[in-house]
Amino acid sequence: MPTALHRLPQNAARRRWLGFAGTAAALAALSRIPARAAEPRVIRVHAKRFVFTPNQIKLAPHESVVFELVSEDVMMGFSIPQYGVRVDVPPGAPVRLAAQAGDAGTVEFLCDIFCGSGHETMNGTLIVG
Numbered sequence: 001m002p003t004a005l006h007r008l009p010q011n012a013a014r015r016r017w018l019g020f021a022g023t024a025a026a027l028a029a030l031s032r033i034p035a036r037a038a039e040p041r042v043i044r045v046h047a048k049r050f051v052f053t054p055n056q057i058k059l060a061p062h063e064s065v066v067f068e069l070v071s072e073d074v075m076m077g078f079s080i081p082q083y084g085v086r087v088d089v090p091p092g093a094p095v096r097l098a099a100q101a102g103d104a105g106t107v108e109f110l111c112d113i114f115c116g117s118g119h120e121t122m123n124g125t126l127i128v129g
């Protein structure tokens with residue numbers, strides 16, 4: 001019996017410590033969730049015949065983002081065929097397009113409104129990983 005009495009405070013202390021560690025881990029996890037679940041990252045992309053800037057954009061897998069697109073000269077389109085989203089980008093006012101990244105890999109985006117000779121090569125890459 002003395003051994004059982006001896007063990008009791010130790011177990012209680014360990015349980016308390018485990019409880020603290022568990023709470024700390026839960027708080028650490030919670031503090032990460034709001035940062036990811038909060039406002040999606042806004043990525044500004046400039047379109048100018050016949051280049052998107054930037055034309056390589058890194059995204060985390062399954063990250064929700066908002067592209068803010070600005071055409072500096074003529075009507076453009078911004079399309080991510082693999083994600084099934086697109087938007088017209090008239091010159092002047094910025095337009096926004098929400099998108100969600102998929103699994104890791106590379107995904108093409110492109111201009112899908114004819115904007116002159118050179119339009120065919122107006123594209124870029126999302127690097128998801």
Ligand SMILES: [Cu+2]
Nearest residue numbers: 111113115119
């Ligand atoms: Cu174009």
